[in-house]
Each structure stands twice: as structure tokens, then as C-alpha cells.
Amino acid sequence: MTIAETATSEYAKRYEPGDDGLRFQPLEYVGNFKDMEPVPDGILGDKIMRSRAKSGVLEKVTHEEVLNDQFSLDELNDLNNYLAWNIWDVLVMRATEGVSGMIPRQEYEILAFMNEFYRYPEFMRMVTDQIGAQGVIDIGESARSEIGTKINCVHDWCLGAVAFGMGRCGLLAGEWIRADDYVEESNIILKFMQRVLWGKRQDGYILNSQDRYRCKIHEPALIDQLMGQVQNFDPGSPDQHTFEQFNATAELLAFFDHYDCRLGLGDTGPYPLPDGRILIVRDLFVNEEVFHWSDVCEGLPHCYTLAVVLDPELMGLKEIRVNDISTSFTIPKNYVPHLTGGAVFVRDKWDTPMSDVYSVPLNELEPHMEKLRDSTYRMYKKTAKMSRHTLCLNGIYSYYIEMILPHLRKAGMYEEVCAKRDFWEIDQRVMNYYYEITKRNFVQVVVPQKIFSGEGYLPFSDEADLRASKYLWA
């Protein structure tokens, strides 16, 4: 068995029940708790947010509870408040990044959020009707024994945090909906999210932040298989340099192919190893065939999966977080020089059987890197010629299509949703918002102030009706 039961380095103190973790940034969260103490990031923030919940939905929940189709009003509000904090926790600093100069990401993001809130409920209900609540849980569970799968932290989190949280928040900020509208649809979205995440984790929690930023979902047999291919190397050695460069080069194209967003990568872990080191399993999706702009990625596989082995003693690692958008952050910040082992695996297509996944030795990575660099440059020149409108529409697709695509594929319903529900169409209201969001600084000011700050996630009122729906159910 390759996974250690416990870790002993300083970072392992973060997993002791009384430990409050370290602060990764200086800001504090207020959200809907304006008369209470502000909440910090990290493990302490999670504890405080859970202590303010009115229901048990943020604690470990049972299979039976997850199968139940209906959240109570308190549960919906607890999830809303927790997701608002969680979004702030992972995105508030990223949101300072300003204009792209290349892709109008802030514009496409808010449009995609709102489109998801309007459109996902019909897909989620359709899938649940067809495969059942247990079938949705099974979608999540499938991630435990696969690498190179987009059923991962960030995609699963997006189902609720983005489609419900940010989508509803954006619509509230624009005064296009009211707080007690779409309660039934909100329940559908959050139930779908809960089932997938619960099925993936299998420990009763749904989010990494509830488990001190751990996502140790892979079965020991799979970890053994990955570790069997890991090549150890010394810091500063040519092998380490090759692995480091391959990781960065593939990760960059993974971002780019997904329109500068994090859906292109997925970390799980940290898995403590018997020799004291840590394993992070990192999927880098460099060629998503569903997107037409991925033509420049021809010849590249759907996914490279990296087994990233880090020495926490060498690094003096104090805390590591695999957050809910699949990204690893550490204190100290620079983990790269302390990599002491790695392996690279290839999954050619999204549905390539795990038995056909193969590894590439480090000394054979250069041709892959050359192809990655070439595709990146071709993607850049192609993108630079696109109009703002085209970039926005592509960006909407890269969120709205992509965030639920893996779950539709796994349910075997992608083609059906395309054919019967016009999956690739944008809600007409959202197309109209395209012309509204640049007015009154909505994108530049309201989005960071309401969405990424966690301020705009209004609760459902005590008078909200769980049956309230504005949907024209087909």
C-alpha cells in the first residue's frame, strides 16, 4: 500500500482537530453576517461558517439525506452562505487580476453564470429523471477510480457554486430576479451538486474546505498504480527541470484551451506517502474536442495526468490546500523546487478506458512539450484575430457547456440534451444582458464587489415558498 495512514511533517498539524490553519491572505469575509465578526480564509473560516449554520447540511451527511430530493429552507440558506464564503475564499484574490487584454473573461464569466442558473435545472432534472438520484451519486463516485476525468473538484463545485451561487448572485445584482424567485430551481441545482460531490468524496462531506482542504478521493489501488511509474529525481537535476517544464507547459495550454479558466486542470490530494513525501495527482486537459477552437490542439491527448511528488521536509511545508477549484496552494508558496519525483500519464480521449491509459517516461517528454508549445502559439494567434463578441460567446461556452459536460457524458446523455434541449443555445435574456453588463460598470465593479467578495448572495426569506418556480418546464 502506497498511501500512509498519517503524515508527520509540520503541515500535518493542520489536520489536528484543534488546529485553525494558517492565513493565506489578509482579507476577511462578511457576506450575510453583517452584525457578526468577519470571517477569515482557510480552516478557521470553515469552522466559523459551519458554526453559523442553522441546519446540519454542512456537516457530514448520510446517504439517505443525499437521496432525499428536497432541501429545507434552512439548508438552502446554509448552503448559500457557505458557498458564498467558499467562493470568496478561493477567488477573492484572483478577482484583482483586471483586464485580460486577450479574452474578455469578466464579461463572459458573468454571462455564463447567469445562463447556467437559467438553463441547468432542466438538464439536471432530465438526468435525474433518467438515471435516478443514485445514478447521479454514481457519477461522482466514478472519479474515485479514474484519472483524466473532468468529474473533479472544480467541475463538481461549479455545478452549485457557479450555476446556483454566482448565477443567482449576478441576476440579483442586476435586479433581473428577486431573492425568493426560482426556489425550486435552486433546490434542483444544489441537490445535483450535493449528490455528485458526496458520491465522489464518500466521507459525508461535499467540499474540500470542510475537510481541511483535502481531496483524497482516489482509491489506494489507483494510487499504487500511479506511484509504480514515478521516477524519483534530485532537486535541481535535469529530470526535475524536465518535469517542471512539462507541468507548466501543459498547464498553460490547459488554461488556454478552457479560455483562461481553471476548468482545464484538476488536482487531488494531498496523499501522504509512506516515506513522508506527498503526492498530488494533477489532470491537465489540453485538448477538449467539444470546442471548435481546439483544432489547434490536434495530435494532443485529451489529458495528461501528472503524479507530482513533493518533499514537505525539504520545503518546510507549513500548510497545503487543494482547494475546491482543484488548485494547490502552499505555505511557503514555492513548492516547485521541492519536487522529488514525478510521472506523466496520457488519456487520449475523455472515454478512453483506464486500462488503455499509458505513461510517458521523463526522457520522452520533449516531443510532447514541443507540440504543446506549438499549439499554444497557434491558439494565441487564432484567438488574437477573434472579435470581442466571438470571444464572449466562446467564453460562455467554455463555462456553460464545460461545467456540466462531464456529468452529461458520464450519464450517457450529452447527445440527448443537445438534441432535445438545445444545449448549445444561450437563453435569450442572457443574450440581452450582453448589451447591459458593460453599462454602469456592472462587470468591472458589481461583479467583484458582489460575486467575488461574497456580498451579493442574498438569502431566501422566511416567506420563501419551496415550490416557487419561474420555469416553463418542458
Place this chain on the structure above:
Amino acid sequence: MTVIAEGMNVFETSKQPSGTVHYLADPQSVIALIDSGKLRDHILLVRGGTTTFLAPALTMGAIGVITMSGAPESHLGILSREFQTPCVMTAHLTGGSGSRYVPGETDDSHFEEIVEALNGKNVKLDCSDHDVGKVVLLD
């Protein structure tokens, strides 16, 4: 040693890349710099903290980056860490008007002042501190 600008340090490193600051205003200027073959002569100055704008420059060996917005958690911060390319984010001038970047509230004059002050200067990046990255004037 004259520190002419400071910002958030993306990751701690003993690397101290030096070169002439080259402001990249648009994708065409990124392509032109790469095609010139002189990418490694320059410290790149960009306005945003997103990844795509600098994508080919990062893969082809950019030696150092200064941004006028963004944080280590921004996508460009994450990628510069992975490439081990020293990067100072949301840089502000140590002199000048004292203007600071605030998302959604900062007008163009803030960025223009930084470009005016840094573009063409021969500098090195000092990214040894956990939090603060420094732009040091060499001439």
C-alpha cells in the same frame, strides 16, 4: 540599489532576472516580441493578471514579469509559479503620485504613469521576500 516599484511577490526565489522593461499593450506586441527573438532580453510589463495574454511568452522562456493588477492566486500568478518565472504583481511605483490599484475603481492614468516610469528602464527583479517583490533600477 534603487527600488522603483514594488508589488506582490508570486513566489520566493533567489533568481534575479534583469533586462529592459518592455511594456506589452496588446497581443500583436506579444507576437512581435516573440518573433523578434529578443524575448529573453526583457522584463515584461503587462496590465492584467490573466494567463492567456502572455501565454506564448511564458512557454517560450520569459525571464521575468511585472503586472499592474492581479495576485499570486490569479491565473498568471499560478502559471508564473509553475514556470518558475519571477513575477511581481499589482506593482506600484515607490515614487510618483502614490496611486494604488483598486479593482474597478482605478482609471487609466494609474497604469499610464507606471508604464511611463518603467518602460525602457534597465531593471532586475528581487523576489526573495515572501510577500513583496521589488523592481530594482540597474542604471
